[in-house]
Amino acid sequence: MASACSVRGPLLFPVCSGGVAILPATARFLHFREFPRAGHLVSPGAGLYIGAMRFHLPFLKRPPLVAVVRLNGAIGMPGRGSLSDAALAPVLERAFRKGKPAAVALEINSPGGSPVQSSLIGARIRALSEELNVPVYAFVEDVAASGGYWLAAAADEIWADASSVLGSVGVISSGFGAHVFLARQGVERRVHTAGESKSMLDPFRPENPEDVKRLKVILNDIHANFIDHVTERRGGKLHSDENLFTGEVWLARRAEELGLIDGIGHLKSKMQERYGEKVRFRRYGLKKPLLSRFGLQIAQDALAGIEERAEFARFGL
Secondary structure: OOOOEEEEEEOEEEEOOOOEEOOOOOOOEEEEEEEEOOOEEEEEEEEEEEOOOOOOOOOOOOEEEEEEEEEOOOEOOOOOEEHHHHHHHHHHHHHHHHOOOOOEEEEEEEEEOOOHHHHHHHHHHHHHHHEEEEEEEEEEEEEEEEEEEEEHOOOOEEEEOOOOEEEEOOOOOOOOHHHHHHHHOOOOOOOOOOOOOOOOOOOOOOHHHHHHHHHHHHHHHHHHHHHHHHHHHHHHHHOOOOOOOOOOOHHHHHHHHOOOOOOOOHHHHHHHHHHOOOOOEEOOOOOOOOOOOHHHHHHHHHHHHHHHHHHHHHHOO
């Protein structure tokens, strides 16, 4: 007995009595029967059981996906949780490639660290963004200073909280001198080298002006690389200011006036503004184990934590 059919739904598929919908296909018809908890697709000569699995329909679009990568801590420091290119490489690869994200958002909270690791991480972010045509947005939390700002500048746009600390476009080298202490203890330092600069900046010997002069040349060259990176990434957004590249830091509103950031904004609300209220988020980051290795690893992590805390303290955090 023939069943009555009618056209229903926005896609104008004919639905027949008994719950049978005839869907157009390239070479044949597919029949869809609804069951209490599963779908049953039947085509001439073959059946495909979907069961409780989700049936992907190409005409049903899911909300855009934003991959969120957390970059928290000092860069290139000893310790298991430090940010480095080697540690972040698989994290960034997954973030940019998994699920075809509409954008990648960087959550940055870093006082800086190694200029080389900052450069490598930033270069990796730019390479993936350009290869996959995925825009990158940086969202600064407490601080993005020095190497932390280098990472932020790798993004296409930089947003921050009104109280975020940003900038410190400069280079620093610091250490201690222990030669007076050793002399008081009656300890004599003996150093033999081949090459007059091999023992440069030995902390157990009095500071040599020639060593300091050579160090400043290196620092100035690294500073020039930093300035080139910021100038290239921020382009015409930067405003002329004599203090822009002196290592000074600013709160977000002043940083916005200088062109170091694009404005005040937070991750969720800004991404909803760009990609809709139903935008999906998928988070990525370095995983810290519940228990670190025993012995020296614990001691190393403790010392690294103290050093990282000192880096944050430089910015009042």
